[in-house]
Amino acid sequence: MKIQKYLFQLLLFISLLLFPYHINVKAENKHDQLERRTYIVHMDKSHMPASFEDHHEWYYSSLRSAADSAQMLYTYNSVIHGFSTRLTDEEATSLENQPGTLSLVPETRYELHTTRTPAFLGLGINDKLLPTSTSQGDVIIGLIDTGVWPExxxxxxxxxxxxxxxxxxxxxxxTNFKSSNCNRKLIGARFFCKGYEAILGPIDESTESKSPRDDDGHGTHTATTAAGSATTSANLFGYASGTARGMAPHARIAAYKACWLGGCFTSDILAAMEKAIDERVDILSMSIGGSISEYYRDTVAVGAFTAMKKGILVSCSAGNAGPDSGSLSNLAPWITTVGAGTIDRDFPAYVILGDGRNFTGASLYSGKPLPSKLLSLTYAGKASNMTSGSFCMTGSLNxxxxxxxxxxxxxxxxSRVQKGLVVRKAGGVxxxxxxxxxxxxxxxxxxxLIPAASLGLKGAEDIKKYISSGRKPTATIGFSGTELGVQPSPVVASFSSRGPNPLTPEILKPDLIAPGVNILAGWTGKVGPTGLDGDTRHVSFNIISGTSMSCPHLSGLAALVKASHPEWSPAxxxxxxMTTxxxxxxxxxxxxxxxxxxxxTPFDYGAGHVDPIAALDPGLVYDATVKDYVDFLCALNYSSDQIKHTTAExxxxxxxxxYKLGDLNYPSFAVTLETTPENQDRKAMSTMKYTRTLTNVGRPATYKASVSTHTASLxxxxxxxxxxxxxxxxKKSFTVTVSADSMPSGTSSFAHLTWSDGKHTVTSPIAFTWI
Structure with missing residues (x-):
């Protein structure tokens, strides 16, 4: 009995000792959970001390020296070099300061939702504001391009x-295409090659399908960007993973193949446009470089005029000749000309130099990584006997x-990717x-196709200086997957063609910008993602850039507006x-x-970056009829024959x-002023007047005008x-009177005119150029 009592007292004593300990452990764990955060730790494997046989051991040792109780979640061997772990702020600082640690990136919660542009444009957040899927399904988008891959x-x-x-x-x-390849999404598909064959001879059907089938990839990419159905698990080699969907996922697609491996010929383009118009598409999307000749000589402009008469909005790419000024194409005012901007998603890659410096670039490389050691580094300009050797042209490297x-x-x-193949062929790694x-x-x-990363100008110049420093330059390249939430975004893409309008300076172009950089969309099963002969990889999605990508974004968004307002004209x-x-x-x-x-400036972005949700309820619009565009042609002093060539009537x-060019009822203003070179001190004043008409498409309201200018000379x-x-x-009309001091030729300035009723803001850019 005494023994039992003794054991009970002993157990009670032990329990009393342990009970507070359990409380403290739980409290510490809770405290630990509150204080620790997950980090992605990027490591420079080239800094691994020789004492370690394996980089995993080095990672573990580095982590233990900074945070003894922390655990590794994952180690990474290809997407990045490093690991993930949970750390307190103090531990994170300690680890970040250790040799070989490149950076610590706090983990962000990502939701697999879209291929990014719909969410970036606010469509994923505000889908309840969009037209119903039924009304979207009534809209047909025609695309003149390289065809489709229907599977x-x-x-x-x-x-x-x-x-x-x-x-x-x-x-x-x-060839390789049957009528059964169409369905309720892809409702039509045609091909046009007579003009092509007349110049280049019969199509080689062993390398190219004489049918609507897309052997290039461009047409499939643009079609799925505009109106692709929602597709889960979309990615390119693990990059940009998510659910892919077009801008108008319930709209119908009609594909018109008029572009072939040898190019797009105007006779085929015009035939395709005619067929699309006859078959009653609602939106016509053309990611094709246009002419900068007079409108009556521009096949796309001519076909687009007819489309406009039939109530079809024509969306065209602005061109990829930026950042040079006056580099635009597809300039007709009845065409919607689209430039390119970025979205808030990047694909980081890291260039690490032997002197410890680290530069962030971009890459979609997914193959075998470089060795862990630093490698010798050289500049192509020093490894070639050719004057253009720095560009890694074919056969240029020793x-x-x-x-x-x-x-x-x-x-x-x-081609950017072709340069890598030139490097590989010469023995570079x-x-x-x-x-x-x-x-x-x-x-x-x-x-x-080889480990490669693109770098901006500043980083590239620093690396070239490092190579020329006289030391033995070394480097390595690492890859980091997909990064979301990149800021600032959007930015205007460097390649996006710019104004002023080289044909008619009185019409501001581009009209606006839309996403066009690193866009994920569908791809052909015929060629690899680079389109190069040596690329044997096959993918269902590809990531590419260009105003070719921004154009179908706008086309799909125009389809959403059309679905909400089927009675609206293209203008x-x-x-x-534009005004939203x-x-x-x-x-x-x-x-x-x-x-x-x-x-x-407006010469870069036109009216600005598209905002589709706002565009569904703009309040007021600047409408235009066929007569308005004919009056514009009259203002150009076109002859009756030239007008007929343009309008087909x-x-x-x-x-x-x-007739005045400035009186076209356009949603933007482009003012050209003459410089007075003599007696500049007097600053001769120029005055011009413009008339515009607004149409109410919203509730009854009173709108007030306000103008913001960027200079006191206006x-x-x-x-x-x-x-x-x-x-x-x-409808209500108003006039805009512009007075401006004389400025040196080539000077530009800008302003914005906004009409607001407190809910809607209807904004038009005003661009001034002295000539």
């Missing part, structure tokens, strides 16, 4: 209603100078793609997209031009009427200062 899930028609009764097209059969080395190649002259001044800090990611839809576009970030600062790092200009007066609308579709 992709992006063309799945599950859940779609029957094809709209308005559709008059069909699915044309040909094998003895690049074998086993990482080679720095200047961007330009040939990696490439750093160096931006030149023309590209600034723009980073375009590519699915390279009204265009106006809604934004030109500044949430902090009020103007969108950056990545080519210069400076604030961009007989129109004449009245001899009793004065004076802009709006009369009347307020407009009251009582009924839907009511």
């Amino acid at each position: 992709l899930k992006s063309f799945d028609d599950m859940g779609l209603d029957p094809v709209p009764s308005s559709w008059k097209g069909e699915c044309e059969e040909g 094998s003895e100078d690049v074998k086993g080395k990482i080679v720095v190649c200047d961007r330009g002259g040939n 990696g490439m750093i793609l160096a931006n030149t001044e023309a590209y600034g800090e723009e980073l375009v990611a590519d699915a390279h 009204a839809i265009k106006s809604a997209l 576009a934004y030109t500044a970030y949430k902090n009020g600062k103007t969108i950056i031009d990545v080519a210069t790092g400076l604030p961009s 007989e129109y004449s200009c009245s001899s009793s009427k004065t 004076k802009v007066i709006v009369e009347p200062e307020s407009l009251s609308f009582n009924t839907i579709n009511e």
Whole structure:
């Protein structure tokens, strides 16, 4: 009995001792959970001490020296070099300061939702504001391009209603393409090659399908960007993982193949446009470089005029000739001309030099990583006997100078990915793609075939100086997967073509910008993601860049507006997209031009970056009719024949009427002023007047005008200062009087005119150029 009592007291004593300990352990664990955060730790494997046989051991030792109780979650061997772990702030600081640690990136919660552009544009957040899927399904987007790859899930028609009764097209059969390849999503497909064959001879059907099938990839990419069905688990080699969907995922697609491996010929393009118009598409998307000849000589402009007459909005790419000024194409005012901006997603890659410096670039490389040791580094300009050797053109590199080395190649002259193949053929093992001044800090990611990363101008120049320093330059390249939430975004892409309008300076172009950099969308099963002969990889999605990508974004968004407002004209839809576009970030600062790092201007972004949710309810629109565009042609002093060539109809200009280019009812203003070179001290004043008409498409309201100018040398007066609308579709006119001091030729300045009723803001850019 005494023994039992003794054991009970002993157990009680032990329990009393342990009980507070359990409380303290739980408290410490809770405290630990509150204080620790997960980090992705990027390590420079080249800094691993020789005492470690394995980099995993080194990672573990580094972590233990900074945080003894921390545990590794994962180690990474290819996407990055490093590991993930949970650390307190103090432990994170300690680890970050250790030799070999490149950076610690706090983990961010990502939701697999879209391929990013719908979410970036606010569509994922505000889907309840969008037109219903039924009304979207009534809209047909026609794309003139390189065809389609119909087997992709992006063309799945599950859940779609029957094809709209308005559709008059069909699915044309040909090589590797049957009528059964079409469905309720891909409702039509045709091909046009007579012009092509007349010049280059019969199509070689062993290398190219004489049918709507896409052997290039471009057409599939643009089609799925505009209206691809939602597809889960989309990615390119693990990059940009998520659910892919087009801008108008319930709209129908009609593909018109007029572009072949040898190019796009105007006779085929015009035939395709005609067929699309006859078959009653609602939106016509053309990511094709246009002419800068007079409108009556421009096939795309001519075909687009007819489309506009039939109520079809035509969206075209602005071109990839930026950042040079006046580099635009597709200039007709009845075309919506789209430039390119970035989104808030990057694909970081790291260039680490032997002197310890680290530069962040971009890459989609997914193959075998470089060895852990630092490798010799050289500049292509020093490894070639050719004057253009720095660009890594075919056959330009000396094998003895690049074998086993990482080679720095200047961007330009040939394909970015092709440069890597040139390096590999010469015996190089990696490439750093160096931006030149023309590209600034723009980073375009590519699915390279050798370990490679693109770098902005500043980093590239630093690396070139390092190579020339006289030391034995070494480097390595690491890859870091996908990064979201990148800021600032958007920025204007360096390659995006710029104004002023080289043909008609009185019309501001581009009209606006949309996402066009590193865009994930569907791809052909015929060629690899680079399109190069040596690329044998096959993917369902690809990431590419260009105004070719921004154009179908706009086309799909225009389809959403059309679905909400089927009665609107192409000009009204265009106006809604333009006047609701934004030109500044949430902090009020103007969108950056990545080519210069400076604030961009309306010559770069037009009316601004598209905002689709705002465009569904613009309040007011600047509408235009066929007569308005004919009057514009009259203002150009076109002859009756030239007008007929443009419009395909007989129109004449009245001899009793004065026509002015500035009076076209356009949603933006471009003012050209003459410089007075003599006696500049007097600053001769120029005055010009413009008339515009607004149509109410919203509630009854009174709108008040306000003007923001960027310089004191301009004076802009709006009369009347307020407009009251009582009924839907009511029209009210106003005048804008511009007075400006004489400035040196080539000078530009900008202002913005905004009409607001307290809910809607209807904004138009005003660009001034002295000539």
